[in-house]
Amino acid sequence: MSSRALSEVFRLERTRNYLQPGDVSAAVRLWKDYVHRPQRELCHDYEWGNVHWYCCGNPFEARVLLDTVMQAISPRSARELRQIISRFDAVWHQPPSPPYDADGG
Secondary structure, three states: OOHHHHHHHHHHHHHOOOOOOOHHHHHHHHHHHHHOOOHHHHHHHHHHOOOOHHHHOOHHHHHHHHHHHHHHOOHHHHHHHHHHHHHHHHHHOOOOOOOOOOOOO
């Protein structure tokens, strides 16, 4: 992100009572790490939940926070952040790969 966008994010983190310094970068990292997890782990989280979210952060709450931040900053900076997040969203929305090879085995 540009220095202008980063300064907006830093200012937002200092002035909003729902943010702490570093929350936005932590949310980006949490969402990125989550969408790159193996499909079987994602399915397990969906079916059974994930007890580690209590201590380490819920990636879905992080994604919602990123939406909130993108609405609170200028359109130009939001576009930069959206460009980064959209890459991770694209991974999240990819169809799961089949559990078998192309020969049907």
